[in-house]
Amino acid sequence: MLDTTIESGSIREIEDTYIEDLNLLEDWFLQYEYLLELSRELPRIPAEERTDDLRVKGCQSAMWIKLSYEKGRVYITGDSEALIIRGILAVIISLLNGRTPEEILSYEPRFIKETNIAKEISTDRFDGLHSVVRDIQLYAGRQINGCEKPQGAGNPNSE
Numbered sequence: 001m002l003d004t005t006i007e008s009g010s011i012r013e014i015e016d017t018y019i020e021d022l023n024l025l026e027d028w029f030l031q032y033e034y035l036l037e038l039s040r041e042l043p044r045i046p047a048e049e050r051t052d053d054l055r056v057k058g059c060q061s062a063m064w065i066k067l068s069y070e071k072g073r074v075y076i077t078g079d080s081e082a083l084i085i086r087g088i089l090a091v092i093i094s095l096l097n098g099r100t101p102e103e104i105l106s107y108e109p110r111f112i113k114e115t116n117i118a119k120e121i122s123t124d125r126f127d128g129l130h131s132v133v134r135d136i137q138l139y140a141g142r143q144i145n146g147c148e149k150p151q152g153a154g155n156p157n158s159e
Contacts, residue, residue, distance in 0.1 A: 011095050011103060015111050018091050022115040031116060035087030042090040045079040056135060059128025061085045067139045073098050074140050078132070088117065088129055092136075101140035109133050 054064040061082035068075045076097045080086045
């Protein structure tokens with residue numbers, strides 16, 4: 001179901017599939033179960049690697065993002081203590097992992113707004129998830145400008 005390596009198809013096509021899947025499950029409990037299943041498929045970041053520089057700021061739940069850049073593509077690993085956030089993070093990673101910086105910068109998140117997710121999660125969690133996308137996009141933008149040093153998304157301005 002979830003492939004966090006490199007998905008085939010455009011970001012929009014893959015996101016449309018997630019939106020359709022979630023909206024077919026009209027009940028929030030079923031959508032929650034779907035996200036929990038995705039969370040189980042997301043590889044963990046080992047505890048010793050969950051450092052402050054990888055921690056995403058602005059999220060109610062602890063969340064970490066590792067970003068790297070190789071051969072013109074951005075690679076993303078993520079983790080969270082909250083299962084629901086891990087599930088949503090799994091969707092974000094499956095959409096953006098292995099993409100070019102240009103693809104990532106052109107991404108406008110839709111799946112949270114076009115499903116019941118935004119209505120069911122707290123504002124802090126919603127804002128935290130937007131912070132993840134913003135941090136990934138900031139990192140991608142720096143790659144276009146020639147900064148190839150891997151950085152944690154939680155501290156996007158450190159060089």
